[in-house]
Amino acid sequence: MVTTRKTTVARVMNCTQPYDLGLLSDEDALSLLAISSIDEHNFDKHPSLISAAQSFIEKCDRLPLALIAIGRVLKSRKTDVDEWAKLLDSVIWSSPYEKDILLALKLSYYDLPLHLKQLFAHCCLFPKDYVFNKNGLVLLWMAEGFLNQTTTNMSMERLGGEYFQELYSRSFFQHSTGNEFEYTMHDLMNDLAISVVGDFFFTLNDKMDVNGRNEAFEKFRHFSVLGQRGARYINRNLEELYRCGYLRTFLAAVTNKSVVIVWDKVLEKLLPQLQFLRVLSLTRRSIMYVPISIGRFKHLRYLNFSKTDIEHVPEVVSDLYNLQSLLVSECYKLVRLPLSFAKLINLRHLDMSNTPKLMKTPLGIGRLTSLQTLSKVFIEEDDNGFNVSDLKSLLNLESQLSISGLDKVTDPQQAFDANLQGKKGLTNLDMNWSSVFDDSRDPKIEDGVFERLRVPNKLNKLNILNYGGTKFPSWFADPLFDRLKKLCLKGCMNCTDFQTNSFPILEYLETTDMLVLEKWSNHDGDKTTVSFPRLREIRIKDCPKLGEVSTGLIKSLEVLVLKIGIVWY
Structure with missing residues (x-):
């Protein structure tokens, strides 16, 4: 089903019989306004407001969006008849240049702080x-x-x-x-939004007509280019854009492959003119490098090179001491970040998600105590490399974190010092050991390390990959560890017993490639009680020795997948 406000779209979709929803009826419009303004389905309890309400409905042309927006404004006036009348008599409605619908929305805008x-x-x-x-x-x-x-x-x-x-x-x-x-x-x-911003904002996109426009480039403070029409404009008017010397924002995201901006000229000639930038976002596969001139942007707070083909972020980026956000997600060719990361003292967000070739964590990241987003870290054996204890001071981390190379941690005290439990903002955590199980790995050491890597109690998703210990940590059975919704255990080759609490809101459980796992039980061992009250899906794959499941009744289960070898049940 496709919904649209344009009949031409219906024709393009080869719709044989489009259904015209039409306008709201007077009764429905009145009810929608009542719900939005006084939390009632009608005005029966407030008959003195009906006349004003009907006038608002007429001005909003019975458009739901406008009615809801006006309703939110009226809600702050409560049921004061005089206040409703003042709003109805506002001079905004007298503008001869705009439709009543846009005026109704503008009224809601002017009501904002x-x-x-x-x-x-x-x-x-x-x-x-x-x-x-x-x-x-x-x-x-x-x-x-x-x-x-x-x-x-x-x-x-x-x-x-x-x-x-x-x-x-x-x-x-x-x-x-x-x-x-x-x-x-x-x-x-x-x-x-476009009608209220004035001359300081300029947006180029496929739905704007830029033919014959003579722009006051010197006035622009915020500039965005999105779409192929905007790309053509950039190509034709690159030298004119040199006059935008006081830009604070430059956003560009052109995804149409048939139109290519001359990015080498943009990066080499335009950007050096923009010394006052606070925001720079260039997300396009044809961008293959970060210009060295970027090191001069001392005011830069936001730098986004996501979805580009860059292979490294140059050292000069570490000179941007005001930088708050560095985003390089989905840069599939990226292999290196600046080494002098510790200089970015104001950095709060480092998004490196979906960068498969980036496998080294810069030194000094552990001193950036304002960090909230840190997609992944890699533990190294070298004393000059990143150590798991370097996570100790990063107490403000939020959302998702992936830790790889945990097999290189040989001292349980270092795992304890990482203080994962103190990072209460984390919701998703990946804990990864090496897929190589050789004589260099000691199951007893990994038991001790994992025990000390106590995760936050309020974690929602936990993925454990290639853990080499013989048992899972005792905190798996701690009743305080009760907010988990998704748990995946993969490649834990030496574990024979999986004992947990009854995770009250767990929805998904997966165990894969656990070749010696023999028993799965919850901590009370009572097979008659209801456990895992919200568990909907269980997937057990390649666990050929699993012979005992003592979890109690799982009444919420909807999907059960068992795979032993190549046989599916």
Whole structure:
């Protein structure tokens, strides 16, 4: 099923009989406004508001988005008839140049506090239908200085998250279809953002007509180019863009392979002119290197080279002492980061996810105590390499962390010093040992190391790969370790017994390539009680000696997959 506001889209989709939803009926529109403004399904308890409500419905042309937005504004006025009347008589409605629908949305914009106005207006840099991640948007706001505050101890990221939720609750943002973690703006909200920003923002995308435009480049502070039309404009007007010397934001994401920006000229000639940049984002496969001139951008807070073909990040990046976010995710050719990482004292987010060739952790990362995002680390035997105890001071880590090379940890005290349990913001953790099981590995040592690597109690997902010890840590059976939703055990070749607590919210359990595993039980051993109350899926693969399962009743189970050798049950 495809929904659209344009009949031309229906024709392109070869729809034989499009269904026109039409406008809301007066009754439905009145009910939607009541729900949004007074948390009631109608105005029966507040008859004095009905006349004003009907006027708002007329001005909003019975458009749900406009009604909800106006409803959120009216909610702050409660049921004060005079306040509703003042809003209805606002001079905003008298503009002869805009439709009532856009005016209704503009009224909701003017009702925002100042700090939310600038956050929303900044989103004009995104084209219509652009899908964005909440956390990624907050990092941009942070880099622009919109989240600096001194009245609370709340982190900028958390403050930005709360601001985002406020804008979302007022319908300035909406969920993207199919992914609960992604968002978009309604086309009309995008129009609203463009209408309120003035001359300091300039966006080039496939839905903008740039023919014959004579831009005041010197005024621009925020610039984005997305799509093939924007790419052509860059190619034709590169020298004109040299006049944008005071840009604070440069965002570029051109994905159409048929149009190639002359990136070598952009990187070598344009970027050196932009000494005041705070935000630089270049995400395009045809970009193969990071220019050395980037080391002069002392104001830079946000640097994004994700989804490019760069092979290394040059040493000069470590001179960007104001840098807060360095994003290089999905750089499949990346093999090296700067060695002098310790100089990036303000770094808060280092996203290296999906970089399979990057297998070395820069020295000094353990001293960057503001780090919240650190995708992965690699433990080394060399004294000059990264040690697991270097994680000790990184107490602000959040979301996901992958630790590889745990087989190189030979001192359980170093594992204890890593203080994984103290990193309460972590939700997903991968713990990886080597896939090579040779005489250099001592199962007893690995038992002791894993026991001391106690993870946060509130962890949601835990993946254990190629652990060489003979038993799992005692904290697996600790009732306080109770927030786990997904547990995967793979290649744990020496474990014969798997004993856990009854993980009250565990939904997925997988054991793979555990060749000597004989028994799986929960800590109470009672086969008649209900355990794992939310466990929906169990996958047991290549565990040929597993002969006893004493977990109690699992009534929530929906999927059970057993594989022994090549036989599936």
